[in-house]
Amino acid sequence: xxxxxxxxxxxxxxxxxxxxxxxxxxxxxxxxxxxxxxxxxxxxxxxxxxxxxxxxxxxxxxxxxxxxxxxxxxxxxxxxxxxxxxxxxxxxxxxxxxxxxxxxxxxxxxxxxxxxxxxxxxxxxxxxxxxxxxxxxxxxxxxxxxxxxxxxxxxxxxxxxxxxxxxxxxxxxxxxxxxxxxxxxxxxxxxxxxxxxxxxxxxxxxxxxxxxxxxxxxxxxxxxxxxxxxxxxxxxxxxxxxxxxxxxxxxxxxxxxxxxxxxxxxxxxxxxxxxxxxxxxxxxxxxxxxxxxxxxxxxxx
Amino acid sequence: xxxxxxxxxxxxxxxxxxxxxxxxxxxxxxxxxxxxxxxxxxxxxxxxxxxxxxxxxxxxxxxxxxxxxxxxxxxxxxxxxxxxxxxxxxxxxxxxxxxxxxxxxxxxxxxxxxxxxxxxxxxxxxxxxxxxxxxxxxxxxxxxxxxxxxxxxxxxxxxxxxxxxxxxxxxxxxxxxxxxxxxxxxxxxxxxxxxxxxxxxxxxxxxxxxxxxxxxxxxxxxxxxxxxxxxxxxxxxxxxxxxxxxxxxxxxxxxxxxxxxxxxxxxxxxxxxxxxxxxxxxxxxxxxxxxxxxxxxxxxxxxxxxxxxxxxxxxxxxxxxxxxxxxxxxxxxxxxxxxxxxxxxxxxxxxxxxxxxxxxxxxxxxxxxxxxxxxxxxxxxxxxxxxxxxxxxxxxxxxxxxxxxxxxxxxxxxxxxxxxxxxxxxxxx
Ligand SMILES: Nc1nc2c(ncn2[C@@H]2O[C@H](COP(=O)(O)OP(=O)(O)O)[C@@H](O)[C@H]2O)c(=O)[nH]1
Ligand SMILES: [Mg+2]
Numbered sequence: 048x049x050x051x052x053x054x055x056x057x058x059x060x061x062x063x064x065x066x067x068x069x070x071x072x073x074x075x076x077x078x079x080x081x082x083x084x085x086x087x088x089x090x091x092x093x094x095x096x097x098x099x100x101x102x103x104x105x106x107x108x109x110x111x112x113x114x115x116x117x118x119x120x121x122x123x124x125x126x127x128x129x130x131x132x133x134x135x136x137x138x139x140x141x142x143x144x145x146x147x148x149x150x151x152x153x154x155x156x157x158x159x160x161x162x163x164x165x166x167x168x169x170x171x172x173x174x175x176x177x178x179x180x181x182x183x184x185x186x187x188x189x190x191x192x193x194x195x196x197x198x199x200x201x202x203x204x205x206x207x208x209x210x211x212x213x214x215x216x217x218x219x220x221x222x223x224x225x226x227x228x229x230x231x232x233x234x235x236x237x238x239x240x241x242x243x244x245x246x247x248x249x250x251x252x253x254x255x256x257x258x259x260x261x262x263x264x265x266x267x268x269x270x271x272x273x274x275x276x277x278x279x280x281x282x283x284x285x286x287x288x289x290x291x292x293x294x295x296x297x298x299x300x301x302x303x304x305x306x307x308x309x310x311x312x313x314x315x316x317x318x319x320x321x322x323x324x325x326x327x328x329x330x331x332x333x334x335x336x337x338x339x340x341x342x343x344x345x346x347x348x
Numbered sequence: 349x350x351x352x353x354x355x356x357x358x359x360x361x362x363x364x365x366x367x368x369x370x371x372x373x374x375x376x377x378x379x380x381x382x383x384x385x386x387x388x389x390x391x392x393x394x395x396x397x398x399x400x401x402x403x404x405x406x407x408x409x410x411x412x413x414x415x416x417x418x419x420x421x422x423x424x425x426x427x428x429x430x431x432x433x434x435x436x437x438x439x440x441x442x443x444x445x446x447x448x449x450x451x452x453x454x455x456x457x458x459x460x461x462x463x464x465x466x467x468x469x470x471x472x473x474x475x476x477x478x479x480x481x482x483x484x485x486x487x488x489x490x491x492x493x494x495x496x497x498x499x500x501x502x503x504x505x506x507x508x509x510x511x512x513x514x515x516x517x518x519x520x521x522x523x524x525x526x527x528x529x530x531x532x533x534x535x536x537x538x539x540x541x542x543x544x545x546x547x548x549x550x551x552x553x554x555x556x557x558x559x560x561x562x563x564x565x566x567x568x569x570x571x572x573x574x575x576x577x578x579x580x581x582x583x584x585x586x587x588x589x590x591x592x593x594x595x596x597x598x599x600x601x602x603x604x605x606x607x608x609x610x611x612x613x614x615x616x617x618x619x620x621x622x623x624x625x626x627x628x629x630x631x632x633x634x635x636x637x638x639x640x641x642x643x644x645x646x647x648x649x650x651x652x653x654x655x656x657x658x659x660x661x662x663x664x665x666x667x668x669x670x671x672x673x674x675x676x677x678x679x680x681x682x683x684x685x686x687x688x689x690x691x692x693x694x695x696x697x698x699x700x701x702x703x704x705x706x707x708x709x710x711x712x713x714x715x716x717x718x719x720x721x722x723x724x725x726x727x728x729x730x731x732x733x734x735x736x737x738x739x740x741x742x743x744x745x746x747x748x749x750x751x752x753x754x755x756x757x758x759x760x761x762x763x764x765x766x767x768x769x770x771x772x773x774x775x776x777x
Contacts, residue, residue: 055362055441057642064643065602068583072656072697096631097600097643100593101586183432190431209429211455211680213462213767214753216694220762234443236434 056243060093063231065215066194067097067178070229071104073219074176077229081107081134083115083123084294085251086180089232089240091130092247103132105178110165111138114275114296122252137168166202169226176219176227184236194233200224237292238317245310257290257308268301363569366445366460366493368484369470374501378470378539379433379446382561385546388435430460439565454713454727455680457487458767462753465569466495468560473506473536477519483713485520489527490676490729490769492749494572496524496532497563504538508551526716535560573640574748578606578614579667580660581696581741581751586645598629598645599654604696604750606662607639608646613663616654617741622663623650640750657698659741659751667743667751672705672735674771676745679724681758681765691765695740695754702756706733734768745769 070077079094081087094103109123127134142148142164150160169177183190193212198204210218221227232240244251261272263282269289270276275298278284289302290313307313367375382388433444445460461467467488471481488496498520506512513536524532535544536555543549546561558566586598608614612625628638629645638644646660654660661667679685685704693702708731709718724730745752756766 053361053639053642055436058362061602061641061643065583068600068643069697072584073699098584098586099631100596100598101588104584184434190433191429206429210764211459211767213459213755213764214749215463216696216753216755218694218755218757218762218764220757222762234432234434236436238436239441 056239056246059232059235059239060096060243062215062234063090063093064097066217066229066231067094069217069219070176070178071098073217074227076172076174077105077176077178078108078135078172078174079103079105079178080180081109081123081127082180082294083109083119083126083252084180085240085244085255086182086232088126088249088251089235089243090178090180091126092243092249093231095130103130106133106135108135108137108168108177110161110168111136111140112161112296113138113140114298116252116254116291116294116297118254119252119294122250126250135168135172137164137171139164142167162202169202174226175221176229178229178231180232181228181230182235182237182240183230183233189233192230192233194230195219196228196230197221198226198228202226238314241310241314241317245314251310252294254291254294254302255313257288257306257312259286260289260302261286262289262302269304270299270301271297273297361569362441362443363466363564363567364443364445364464365466365468365564366447366457366464367468367470368447368457368461368488369501370472370478370480373470373472374539375446375470378468378499378501378537378545378560379444381539381542381545382444383433383435385542386435386437386561430456437561437565442564454483454487454729455678455767457484458491458678458680461488461491461493462767464491464493465572466497466564466567467493468497468499470499470501471516471520473500473502473509473512473516476512476516477523479714481520482523482716485524485527485529486711486713486716487729489529490678492745492769494531494569495567496529497560498532498534499539499560500534500536501539503536503543503552504541508536508538508543510536510554513555533557533563535563574605574743574750575640576606577665577667577743577748578608578612578660578662579604579640579696579743579748579751580608580646581698582654582656582658582660583697585655596647597651598647599660600643600645601697602643603638603640605640605748606665607637608660608662609637610634614648614660615663615666616652617659617661617666618669618739619653619658621650621652623648623652625649657696659696661741667741667748668773669739669741670773671737671739672733673740673742673773674708674731674733675754675768676711676771677704677724677728677730677732677756677769678767679726679728679730679765680767681763682726683758683761683765684723684725685766690759692757692759693734693736693740693754693768694757695742696751698738698740699757700740701737703735704732705735708732731771742770744772746772 079090139148139160148160148163181189193209195217197210261284262269263272263278263284272284288306290305290307291302293300305316307316369375431446435442447457447460469484500513500516517534536552537544539545543551544559548559580603581601582599583601586600588596608625610625610628614625615622625646626649627647628635687704690701690703693700707721710721711729712719713729743751752770754768755764758765
């Protein structure tokens with residue numbers, strides 16, 4: 048076999064393709080969550096590898112906080128058009144109008160409320176499986192989550208009562224109203240994702256690369272200045288070279304100081320970075336030791 | 349960034365391993381040590397666990413907090429489920445399944461072990477080979493983990509004594525022989541101080557073998573997959589039915605073992621019809637040959653009725669096609685099995701109705717004694733007979749892990765209630 052080098056990326060890719068095909072074959076009405084971020088960009092390539100020359104056996108869906116970076120939304124639409132697949136967009140604004148989400152202020156972070164809009168959309172379309180791009184290296188609670196993560200009819204995750212997951216035989220069964228979140232890239236790290244993006248020559252939104260941006264320093268991190276984030280008394284707007292490691296809600300996604308302007312430079316930086324992706328970039332996960340676990344129990348991705 | 353060597357992992361592969369040991373043998377500390385000394389712990393994680401250590405009134409950094417991820421675990425200071433950790437060195441990428449060692453958690457170890465290439469069994473040097481160590485070795489052999497490392501930990505507490513180490517090695521190997529376990533490496537270490545984990549340290553100079561990290565980086569895992577017998581379960585049939593691809597029928601799946609070339613004569617099971625491989629397609633285009641564990645699309649020369657759950661194999665190298673077989677089961681559910689009920693079996697891409705027709709015996713995982721029983725409890729390992737409504741296409745687990753394993757699903761709760769490993773058919777081998 049030595050004439051067939053099979054790299055760790057090949058192994059991860061084949062595992063993910065296998066997972067997607069299981070979902071397509073066994074779930075009645077799956078959907079792939081596409082945000083325009085790097086992890087879901089990888090999912091789309093994996094879906095192409097799993098199903099071409101056929102069409103995807105599921106639509107794509109974006110849960111739009113309307114706090115998105117405009118570059119990301121533009122990228123999302125461009126990529127969907129290129130693929131010729133169907134995109135469903137459900138926005139938090141709808142949930143707010145229906146009174147399902149009540150925000151304290153217009154500029155408050157919306158990450159935590161995505162669950163409501165997601166659960167509404169799952170109910171509307173009767174989805175029984177949502178394929179998402181979460182990775183176990185992101186966070187402590189995720190490290191314990193199954194690849195096929197079962198949710199009850201309220202979308203809740205019960206970490207102490209997970210179905211055992213053996214070999215790569217996945218139990219995809221649900222009762223009506225329940226659903227499964229499926230994470231084909233559970234076993235990938237941030238570095239794997241970037242190496243895969245490089246290998247597959249995947250396009251990603253511009254904001255992942257170093258650029259000059261107006262930011263303010265708040266708490267432990269930098270915040271991008273936008274209509275949602277304005278300097279408060281005593282805060283100073285600085286123009287510095289930054290890039291984003293994740294793309295989320297503009298009001299709480301922090302860029303990192305970096306001059307990595309190409310995928311290769313990002314790989315080099317990621318390989319030696321000393322801070323986790325979420326630690327660096329998500330103010331909403333720093334609130335408490337268990338904040339991700341609490342959100343997941345409530346139906347978050 | 350110029351001075352830093354770019355990490356390139358290509359062509360080095362992926363090693364999955366588990367750690368097994370009794371409570372307090374040092375599993376979490378060892379994993380923390382591997383991550384720490386391979387520089388895979390991030391600053392914010394270190395800060396967070398340092399804070400937690402302090403909150404509990406202890407000193408320094410408790411590396412075990414790295415893997416104890418859920419709120420309940422952090423509060424109670426115990427590990428309650430399988431957690432996955434990732435790290436990479438320039439030589440390899442690693443996935444660790446951290447499986448708790450409490451008695452009631454046999455199922456967690458079996459779960460973690462099911463995908464592992466290697467198991468590290470921790471033994472506390474002060475305590476030697478205990479009942480629990482035997483249990484972990486038995487489970488490793490049951491699940492067929494190809495490589496085993498016996499890590500004799502806490503050597504610092506026995507003055508790094510060579511005699512203590514050698515006694516433990518001989519005790520363990522006497523026992524391992526009975527289990528038909530091969531490929532065992534023995535390493536003395538102190539996970540707490542870091543001796544022989546990544547660095548050799550200064551205290552174990554009498555030991556000439558590899559450090560744990562050296563071993564993890566170099567152990568050959570190529571043959572952990574069966575390279576002989578081509579097995580291709582069809583997961584999905586691709587029929588685009590577009591104008592250009594009107595008659596295209598691609599069989600999509602993952603090669604579970606062996607390899608295939610265009611032109612190979614194949615049999616479709618269970619139907620037994622035959623054809624030849626016309627094309628092997630990957631996203632980038634057609635290839636001449638493909639091998640496990642690649643995910644590919646195959647087309648064949650003839651129009652045959654092939655659907656999900658069927659298996660393509662090479663003519664002359666066929667697995668069993670059977671409606672009754674024996675298996676070792678690990679019962680995972682709190683509800684005992686009901687021999688009057690139907691359960692679902694999922695094996696490769698097939699889901700079939702089944703009944704457990706016999707429980708021959710239960711294995712006492714501590715003594716390996718076989719006990720006659722009528723019922724099974726959670727965490728029991730048992731030898732059973734099963735009957736299925738439609739035939740399974742399978743190999744015995746010892747010969748082919750991928751096609752010899754299955755799960756049992758309770759149709760009413762939808763829970764996964766058992767993990768199964770198919771035994772050789774009577775009369776064969
Ligand atoms: N002296 C000494 N103590 C150790 C060593 N490894 C682990 N420990 C201690 O043993 C206790 C249990 O370790 P832990 O990693 O939580 O064990 P686990 O229950 O197997 O995960 C902790 O207090 C560790 O600090 C070692 O090599 N030497
Ligand atoms: Mg532990």
